[in-house]
Amino acid sequence: xxxxxxxLLEVANVILIFAEIAFVFALIGVVIGVIGMCTFAHGKxxxxxxxxxxxxxxxxxxxxxxxLVWVMLSLSMLFVRQLRAIVGTVDDDPFLPxxxxxxxxxxxxxxxxxxxxxxxxxxxAAYGKYAGSFxxxxxxxxxxxxxxxxxxxxxTLFILARVFRHGxxxxxxxxxxx
Amino acid sequence: MPVIVKLDDLLHDRRMTLTELAERVDxxxxxxxxxxxxxxxxxxxxxxxxxxxxxxxxxxxxxxxQGE
Numbered sequence: 001x002x003x004x005x006x007x008l009l010e011v012a013n014v015i016l017i018f019a020e021i022a023f024v025f026a027l028i029g030v031v032i033g034v035i036g037m038c039t040f041a042h043g044k045x046x047x048x049x050x051x052x053x054x055x056x057x058x059x060x061x062x063x064x065x066x067x068l069v070w071v072m073l074s075l076s077m078l079f080v081r082q083l084r085a086i087v088g089t090v091d092d093d094p095f096l097p098x099x100x101x102x103x104x105x106x107x108x109x110x111x112x113x114x115x116x117x118x119x120x121x122x123x124x125a126a127y128g129k130y131a132g133s134f135x136x137x138x139x140x141x142x143x144x145x146x147x148x149x150x151x152x153x154x155x156t157l158f159i160l161a162r163v164f165r166h167g168x169x170x171x172x173x174x175x176x177x178x
Numbered sequence: 179m180p181v182i183v184k185l186d187d188l189l190h191d192r193r194m195t196l197t198e199l200a201e202r203v204d205x206x207x208x209x210x211x212x213x214x215x216x217x218x219x220x221x222x223x224x225x226x227x228x229x230x231x232x233x234x235x236x237x238x239x240x241x242x243x244q245g246e
Contacts, residue, residue: 176220178213
């Protein structure tokens with residue numbers, strides 16, 4: 001399609017590429033952190049937690065939170081990848097059934113993020129204060145409530161996916177009309 | 179498809195080219211060619227009206243039904 005380049009989409013595409021790269025590095029970082037906590041830093045972490053007066057099970061709660069963070073980062077990376085695929089179709093033909101599927105996937109990723117928050121937030125609230133000794137100043141207090149924004153986003157995306165699917169079907173009906 | 183388009187015959191009878199008709203009915207040559215070759219899935223009333231006007235015919239002269 002002969003059309004002027006949309007600068008907003010160009011910028012969005014560049015930002016999404018950088019975001020995807022950042023998520024890959026973050027995922028690798030979390031994996032290294034978990035492996036470190038389970039191997040060479042195991043003794044030090046246990047000693048630090050004991051010194052902070054952490055109750056039994058704090059160590060495993062911290063591991064669980066890190067795993068949840070890894071899952072959330074993975075979902076975010078997949079979210080960005082699908083969004084980039086949608087952006088890539090805009091110049092050519094965005095009204096495709098594939099994009100409806102991608103929007104639905106975005107909805108599932110947002111829902112997954114919300115579930116991780118529901119599981120992880122109580123753990124952070126209960127054990128976060130003990131983890132401060134080995135998080136190098138990073139905040140571990142967490143919010144006092146779970147944000148429902150991902151849930152709202154998921155619902156919006158599911159609705160948009162249905163609208164898009166219907167639009168793509170209508171478009172397909174019109175193809176070949178002269 | 180059992181519905182056939184007889185645009186080729188109409189153009190031949192009127193000594194008119196597809197390009198000329200495309201200009202008169204304000205359709206692209208590509209779309210009119212799709213119609214002529216029977217590859218179109220549907221035809222708008224506005225298109226039918228414009229073709230009938232320019233060729234001086236009835237919709238029934240342009241379209242026919244051929245049993246399976």
